[in-house]
Amino acid sequence: MEKRKLVLIGNGMAGVRTIEEILKLAPQTFHITIFGNEPHPNYNRIQLSTVLQGDTTVDQIVLNNWDWYKNNGIELYTDEEIVQIDTENKQVHSNKNRVVEYDDLIIATGSSSFILPLPGADKQGVVGFRDIKDCDMMIKTSKHYKKAVVIGGGLLGLEAARGLLNLGMKVDVVHLTPYLMERQLDQTAAEMLKNELEAQGMNFLLEKETVEIVGEERVTGLRFKDGQEIEADLVVMAVGIKPNVQLAKDSNIYVNRGIVVNDFMETNIPNVYAVGECAEHREITYGMVAPLYEQGKVLAEKMTGREPKPYEGSTVGTQLKVSNVDLYSAGEINDDPSTKSIKVHNEFEGIYKKILIRNNQIVGIVLYGDTKDSTRLFRMLTEKEDISGKTSSSILESNTCGSESVGVESMPDSELVCGCNGVTKGTIVESIKTQGLTTVEEVGSCTNAGRSCGRCKSLVSDILAYTLGDGYDASAKKTSICGCTTLSKDEVVDEIKAKGLMSVKEVMNVLEWKNEEGCSKCRPALNYYLGMIYPEEYREERDSRLVNEKMHANIQKDGTYSVVPRMYGGVTTAKDLKTIAEVADKYNVPLVKLTGGQRIALMGVKKEDLIHVWSDLDMPSGYAYGKTLRTVKTCVGSQFCRFGTQDSMSLGIKLEKKFERLDTPHKFKMGVSGCPRNCAESGIKDIGIVGIDGAWEIYVAGNGGTDLRAGDLLCTVKTEEEIMDMVGAYVQYYRESGNYLERTSTWVERVGLEHVKEVLKDKKTRHELNERLEKTLTRYVEPWKEALDNKEIQDKYYVTHSVQ
Numbered sequence: 001m002e003k004r005k006l007v008l009i010g011n012g013m014a015g016v017r018t019i020e021e022i023l024k025l026a027p028q029t030f031h032i033t034i035f036g037n038e039p040h041p042n043y044n045r046i047q048l049s050t051v052l053q054g055d056t057t058v059d060q061i062v063l064n065n066w067d068w069y070k071n072n073g074i075e076l077y078t079d080e081e082i083v084q085i086d087t088e089n090k091q092v093h094s095n096k097n098r099v100v101e102y103d104d105l106i107i108a109t110g111s112s113s114f115i116l117p118l119p120g121a122d123k124q125g126v127v128g129f130r131d132i133k134d135c136d137m138m139i140k141t142s143k144h145y146k147k148a149v150v151i152g153g154g155l156l157g158l159e160a161a162r163g164l165l166n167l168g169m170k171v172d173v174v175h176l177t178p179y180l181m182e183r184q185l186d187q188t189a190a191e192m193l194k195n196e197l198e199a200q201g202m203n204f205l206l207e208k209e210t211v212e213i214v215g216e217e218r219v220t221g222l223r224f225k226d227g228q229e230i231e232a233d234l235v236v237m238a239v240g241i242k243p244n245v246q247l248a249k250d251s252n253i254y255v256n257r258g259i260v261v262n263d264f265m266e267t268n269i270p271n272v273y274a275v276g277e278c279a280e281h282r283e284i285t286y287g288m289v290a291p292l293y294e295q296g297k298v299l300a301e302k303m304t305g306r307e308p309k310p311y312e313g314s315t316v317g318t319q320l321k322v323s324n325v326d327l328y329s330a331g332e333i334n335d336d337p338s339t340k341s342i343k344v345h346n347e348f349e350g351i352y353k354k355i356l357i358r359n360n361q362i363v364g365i366v367l368y369g370d371t372k373d374s375t376r377l378f379r380m381l382t383e384k385e386d387i388s389g390k391t392s393s394s395i396l397e398s399n400t401c402g403s404e405s406v407g408v409e410s411m412p413d414s415e416l417v418c419g420c421n422g423v424t425k426g427t428i429v430e431s432i433k434t435q436g437l438t439t440v441e442e443v444g445s446c447t448n449a450g451r452s453c454g455r456c457k458s459l460v461s462d463i464l465a466y467t468l469g470d471g472y473d474a475s476a477k478k479t480s481i482c483g484c485t486t487l488s489k490d491e492v493v494d495e496i497k498a499k500g501l502m503s504v505k506e507v508m509n510v511l512e513w514k515n516e517e518g519c520s521k522c523r524p525a526l527n528y529y530l531g532m533i534y535p536e537e538y539r540e541e542r543d544s545r546l547v548n549e550k551m552h553a554n555i556q557k558d559g560t561y562s563v564v565p566r567m568y569g570g571v572t573t574a575k576d577l578k579t580i581a582e583v584a585d586k587y588n589v590p591l592v593k594l595t596g597g598q599r600i601a602l603m604g605v606k607k608e609d610l611i612h613v614w615s616d617l618d619m620p621s622g623y624a625y626g627k628t629l630r631t632v633k634t635c636v637g638s639q640f641c642r643f644g645t646q647d648s649m650s651l652g653i654k655l656e657k658k659f660e661r662l663d664t665p666h667k668f669k670m671g672v673s674g675c676p677r678n679c680a681e682s683g684i685k686d687i688g689i690v691g692i693d694g695a696w697e698i699y700v701a702g703n704g705g706t707d708l709r710a711g712d713l714l715c716t717v718k719t720e721e722e723i724m725d726m727v728g729a730y731v732q733y734y735r736e737s738g739n740y741l742e743r744t745s746t747w748v749e750r751v752g753l754e755h756v757k758e759v760l761k762d763k764k765t766r767h768e769l770n771e772r773l774e775k776t777l778t779r780y781v782e783p784w785k786e787a788l789d790n791k792e793i794q795d796k797y798y799v800t801h802s803v804q
């Protein structure tokens, strides 16, 4: 069958996404021709802000490279503009006199920056912010001039202003209304934003109407309606956009503000469609990618003969891509007599949350300073969830207690993870499982999540970790420690040492992290490396830890926690058992479980009971949640067993007491058996010790979990002192050379058993390793004792905040 001729005008984000969708559904149906008047392949326009801010390069923001067009048999004409559409003869004409016929035509010409029609607006040094050319112009200007003025304190203006500051310019932002981003924020949030941006170096001129751009050939300043004048070497207009519709209008296609389309993106002319910012649907033109991609999906289904659900319009959530600014807004912004609101304004921590409610449904969200609940609230808003039975605090906060990594375990499958691309948690989990995906990049290629503004990448990483469990090795596929940097673990550690970097934030700033806040992969990793490098000086950054470690409790499937007190060597007493039983009774603990590590777990403890449970138990934490020593499993050994030649219990207890709480790259487990019958399963432990006649064998790198592996014999020693010396040196060497989240089994396979033996054979090296280990061990305190004595910790992690 002959292919239908499909022409796309506009090689931008919405148009090319539509083509991708068409190719997924029916790769053989169309012969595709694309015209784009920019000289580039399709790139991520959203990331121009990060290019200007210096966090990425133009090459890195290409979405579909030249090969993609070739491989899909697409005829691409870049730097070539369509100047006429002949709808009678079904042809398009380009400015290079090319004429191409079509059966189907998609118009996706996007928008242009709205340039205020002011006297002087055509002077040199006046620019919009829309494409690579504008971005290049600003970067070049910053090399010769110092004073920039941005007109417009909206999303685009503020992102541009941040970029210009990064380029070393002095920046004034001129805004028409009394507060910034008035379309997305209320006054309180806008003022918090202004304070933060002023602290970053921006200067704001509010309620100022520009009437003239002054200068000769080149701009030298601005004049306002009130007569004030300010200097400017560069003026960036960021006062909104206007859809590119002239071409359609000249071709008798019905145009209002945008090209008018129905619910299937059809214009008034048969076989002519429009998507993206140039399209007007139910009197709305959109300026964010999420709705445009939804439109593209419907159009692709329509054009390939499916029966799509009609596109009925979108609710959009916005965020600002400026470092240190965490804001989110969706739906309605301002209260009115028909709405009720929940507001929390924590001035101390710089957090503001406002939820607008009408008829028991959320209709508006404004969050500043803490946006971790934005996806959940957005789902409630879009699904029009009935919230009548809920309390204000349960609406405002999920049960993750201050975790910036959001409790992915408690997210429902229907929750949107990637707002730009409309990808839910369920879709991501399913793709990871069915397609065998193991990296954020692979999830992006498969589901599109993370391919636009990139904000959701850390959440995607959390979902990978949650879905793959211990099988998720963030460092396996890439050498860089995460997507926030191109540096490998070794490079980061070297830089920390060479430059004397002392905090997670400092590492990210000095080593120029792409995402200045880092992500859930690098934050805990950096916290670990810093603690390992500076055993005495480093001040633990608890909020950088993974959620279970931060809470010192393991969150369960249903949002409750498990409590596992330490039982050294698996040995307990009648008194301790009684205490545990009383606590289980008192707090209605639904399940008491004997664990595989020879201790007792209280399962199903409510967050608000945690502190009381630990207080009543008065026992050390078993760290059943930590990247640290979990348990030392022991057999009864020579104290009771008639086969036992060695006292495994007392050695196990000594080892557990020595290494408990120590931070390690991943969890590690030990076993001590009193004879080669090996009842403590020492052969599948990270460190397994087996008594033989008159000596002990030390096995390493065993694993009884996902990657079943029998331990290798490291050495045979005679005394307990030798065991402590060897095991201490081994653990410290693993701490220093292991990658964060690398189990000992993988580490030994990577570095080689012979290498480890070689290192540990030297007495002096062992001594030095043990010295560094001892320094580290002195810094740990019992976490629940600390929490019980510290009201600040209790309030921050274990008490739900009150609502105004």
Ligand SMILES: Cc1cc2nc3c(=O)[nH]c(=O)nc-3n(C[C@H](O)[C@H](O)[C@H](O)COP(=O)(O)OP(=O)(O)OC[C@H]3O[C@@H](n4cnc5c(N)ncnc54)[C@H](O)[C@@H]3O)c2cc1C
Pocket: 009, 010, 011, 012, 013, 014, 015, 035, 036, 037, 038, 045, 046, 047, 048, 049, 080, 081, 082, 083, 108, 109, 110, 111, 129, 130, 131, 156, 244, 247, 275, 276, 277, 278, 286, 287, 288, 289, 290, 292, 321, 420, 453
């Ligand atoms: C700096 C910046 C930051 C942004 N940040 C975000 C964000 O964080 N989140 C978000 O959701 N959105 C953001 N946006 C908006 C987002 O980039 C747009 O919504 C999206 O690019 C629109 O896609 P489109 O395909 O409709 O238009 P475009 O991407 O503009 O593509 C249209 C293309 O058509 C070309 N064209 C026009 N007329 C013709 C013609 N006659 N012949 C040939 N080619 C033609 C244009 O040159 C252009 O290349 C941002 C935009 C900018 C500029």
Ligand SMILES: NC(=O)c1ccc[n+]([C@@H]2O[C@H](COP(=O)([O-])OP(=O)(O)OC[C@H]3O[C@@H](n4cnc5c(N)ncnc54)[C@H](O)[C@@H]3O)[C@@H](O)[C@H]2O)c1
Pocket: 116, 151, 152, 153, 154, 155, 156, 157, 159, 174, 175, 176, 177, 180, 181, 182, 183, 208, 209, 210, 238, 239, 240, 241, 286, 287, 288, 318, 319, 320, 321
């Ligand atoms: N993070 C993001 O999501 C993001 C980032 C950049 C751009 N964008 C999109 O790009 C498009 C353009 O963004 P934008 O910020 O230009 O549009 P906008 O319409 O959101 O904001 C323009 C701002 O300029 C102000 N303004 C208008 N006339 C003015 C004047 N004469 N003087 C001073 N201020 C004036 C308005 O009050 C308004 O706040 C939008 O569709 C936006 O959604 C989104």
Ligand code: SF4
Pocket: 635, 636, 637, 638, 641, 642, 643, 644, 645, 648, 673, 674, 675, 676, 677, 678, 679, 680
């Ligand atoms: S390993 Fe040996 S000493 Fe320990 S319980 Fe088993 S038989 Fe007894």
Ligand code: FES
Pocket: 417, 418, 419, 420, 421, 449, 450, 451, 452, 453, 454, 455, 456, 457
């Ligand atoms: S939220 Fe923007 S790419 Fe996922």
